[in-house]
Amino acid sequence: xxxxxxxxRYQVTQFGKPVTLSCSQTLNxxxxxxxxxxxxxxxxxxxxxxxxxxxxxxxxxxxFQSRRPNTSFCFLDIRSPGxxxxxxxxxxxxxxxxxxxxxxxxxxxxxxx
Amino acid sequence: xxxxxxPTSMDCAEGRAANLPCNHSTISGNExxxxxxxxxxxxxxxxxxxxKNNETNEMASLIITEDRKSSTLILxxxxxxxxxxxxxxxxxxxxxxxLVFGKGMKLTVNP
Numbered sequence: 001x002x003x004x005x006x007x008x009r010y011q012v013t014q015f016g017k018p019v020t021l022s023c024s025q026t027l028n029x030x031x032x033x034x035x036x037x038x039x040x041x042x043x044x045x046x047x048x049x050x051x052x053x054x055x056x057x058x059x060x061x062x063x064f065q066s067r068r069p070n071t072s073f074c075f076l077d078i079r080s081p082g083x084x085x086x087x088x089x090x091x092x093x094x095x096x097x098x099x100x101x102x103x104x105x106x107x108x109x110x111x112x113x
Numbered sequence: 114x115x116x117x118x119x120p121t122s123m124d125c126a127e128g129r130a131a132n133l134p135c136n137h138s139t140i141s142g143n144e145x146x147x148x149x150x151x152x153x154x155x156x157x158x159x160x161x162x163x164x165k166n167n168e169t170n171e172m173a174s175l176i177i178t179e180d181r182k183s184s185t186l187i188l189x190x191x192x193x194x195x196x197x198x199x200x201x202x203x204x205x206x207x208x209x210x211x212l213v214f215g216k217g218m219k220l221t222v223n224p
Contacts, residue, residue, distance in 0.1 A: 004156075033211070041216075042200065042214035042215060042216055042217060043151075043157065043212075043214050044214070045211050045212070045213075048211065090156050090157070092156070092157075101147075101159040101162070102157075102159065102212060103159070104156030104157045104158065105156050106154075106155055106156050107154075107155070107156050
């Protein structure tokens, strides 16, 4: 089945140690999104790629970066994780057509020690 | 900021219809209403969306008032697996087509 895959489901890192989260999709969608969801809060968009065009949200900290080497894969890099970056990170995709729905992966829960 | 308001939580008996309200009084004429839900420890899942006409699919029905200032998501026969946080979202128009999630509403379906 076509889907959005996130690995690992749980990631533990140390304070200040760079970490990369990965997302892959078999939907061949043009757009890939990264959301951050802290405990008991709603998902918040960090950035998205429309094909190779990167679109950063205005309030996304510089500590967060992203790479999309090809259509299928997108990575979230946290350069120096702080305790406040512990959260669920959700990847989503869409075709990019107007009002098309977004398909979410299961998320990666990041723990910062 | 999210453009919708929802109750914080709601309970429903298994097998009964669950009616989830949402207010979006500042919705623009070309903005759609979307519903997503998020089951615990999973990613959000699309349910349904609509502009002004009522919509129905295999998951739910969406009733939008004539003035479009509010809507109701109806799960006709709620099951325990419908327990989740439900998000009512007014779709931000523009190139990014991004979703702005509000706080959502926790629906608990009880046996």
